[in-house]
């Protein structure tokens with residue numbers, strides 16, 4: 001597998017940025033294999049994702065970030081992130097009692113669909129330990145009450161740091177994540193919310209949708225922020241329903257939607273194709 005570097009950047013837009021960045025790569029014998037860019041003309045912001053092969057690249061891998069910082073980031077006021085294909089992202093899954101998203105994530109992982117490591121699963125209920133055992137992933141139980149929440153989250157964060165976890169997926173985890181954990185993993189906690197946001201935030205969106213009598217329901221995957229169900233949206237999808245559907249029908253129809261929306265969002269995050277900016281996202285092709 002060819003080792004590559006992925007660079008995601010954004011900065012105030014001006015002529016010549018793309019040419020300078022691609023020139024830096026090609027002059028140093030890097031073979032560009034992917035480039036996507038977008039200009040937000042309202043905010044006048046330039047966004048780009050570029051990937052190149054490192055085989056003949058003249059700049060040593062450990063020096064690329066410094067070179068880029070010195071040559072371009074300061075000159076253009078860039079915000080950039082650099083990733084290398086030989087550094088597998090490490091993903092933790094948080095789950096409560098509902099298993100459908102957990103099964104889907106672990107089936108895709110076991111099938112080798114994703115260039116990722118899943119060192120552990122965390123839950124506030126023991127119910128899904130048998131699923132983790134079936135896939136051979138360590139399961140860690142942290143029951144949460146109002147009284148124990150802060151202490152339990154502190155222990156969870158120590159465990160995540162011990163296992164060098166890079167990002168967290170909330171696979172129908174029904175506890176509100178604290179600001180401390182969000183600050184430790186900024187735009188690195190992905191949630192699946194079982195509604196077409198911004199409609200029906202909170203823990204019981206299917207009941208709210210049923211009471212409202214909507215004809216379409218949806219699912220939304222977003223990065224978690226302190227404001228509930230209000231973080232940058234990564235992926236959404238919908239399905240039609242009718243007056244004949246009970247709440248349980250909505251839950252059942254919603255499960256398939258939640259699985260596919262969450263897995264699409266996780267895949268885009270793993271492929272470094274998501275750039276969060278001002279509570280929105282740019283999703284590269």
Ligand SMILES: Nc1nc2c(c(=O)[nH]1)N[C@@H](CN(C=O)c1ccc(C(=O)N[C@@H](CCC(=O)O)C(=O)O)cc1)CN2
Pocket residue numbers: 170173174175176177178182191192193194202203224225226227228229230231
């Ligand atoms: N800081 C955030 N934490 C979480 C978010 C988020 O957007 N920001 N999303 C939730 C998931 N979720 C909806 O998608 C959700 C989960 C739980 C609740 C809720 O009110 N929970 C109650 C307890 C419920 C229970 O014990 O069953 C609570 O925490 O008091 C609302 C929305 C995941 N976390």
